[in-house]
Amino acid sequence: LERVKGPLEKALVEAGLTTEDVHFVEVVGSGSRVPAVMKIITEFFGKEPRRTMNASECVARGCALQCAILSPTFKVREFQVNEGFPFSVALSWKPDAQNNEPQQTVVFPKGNPIPSIKALTFYRSTTFPVDVLNVDTDDMQITQKISTYTIGPFQPSKGEKAKLKVKVRLNIHGIVSLESAMMLEEEEVEVPVSATSEVPKDATKMDTDDAPRDDDNMQESKGASDTAEGAAENGAGDSEEKTVPMDTDTKVEPSKKKVKKTNVPVAETVYGAMAADELAKAVEKEYEM
Secondary structure: OHHHHHHHHHHHHHHOOOHHHOOOOEOOOHHHHOHHHHHHHHHHHOOOOEOOOOOOOHHHHHHHHHHHHHOOOOOOOOOOOOEEOOOEEEEEEOOOOOOOOOEEEEEEOOOOEEOEEEEEEEEEOOOEEEEEEEEOOOOOOOOOEEEEEEEOOOOOOOOOOEEEEEEEEEOOOOOEEEEEEEEEEEEEEOOEEEEOOOOOOOOOOOOOOOOOOOHHHHHHHHHHHHHHHHHHHOOOOOOOOOOOOOOOEEEEOOOEEEEEEEEEOEEEEEOOOOOHHHHHHHHHHHHHO
């Protein structure tokens, strides 16, 4: 009976709560009918547990409702369900061929929302494996290694280590998989830009004289016209303005970097999983239901 307190204390620690933060306690399952268990729960939380739900059927009904929500066949009223992954999952890999000590990082910590996607960046020159592991499996009866993914082959264009972006998915069923891998390469591209300048043509404007004309003005105008005619006869004609075209200047912008994306093949090996043909038959049978 002393082991009953262990899960209660662990649940409060993981939730970051204290017994004062808990407003009420609902008990389900056949074990809740044991008086000694109810006494321990009451003393731990300092309040009497409730029994508003069917202790034997509520979990099964909840599972059936969740299956109906996920199924494309059944239509049920929409419920908002916030799910958290109950385990911590990490990726493990070897840095390079010379260093055999693997590196590990937790991609989906315990309580991570479902579904979820994470992206990781690797710098590699050849094909390499990545392991998906369960973390903290000492108190759980599960295997540590879930699957192994082999990323490659790929060939960097510059002969250096390629930048690989790997996408890891935690789907609605709680299955972790390495969804895709992509090689990113930067290329420098020069983009010429031409700018043509044109000389604007000046429009000839005539001045309008609004003053009244008299004989003197007419004589002056006549004299001016005679002078102009004489100048034309002597060969001193009016000079015409010629438009001189300007050379086209070509400006070259600094080289721009363009990212080239190339898909990299990924091979999957799942430990303890069904064979591919058996899984296909199971999926087909599920659709027939």
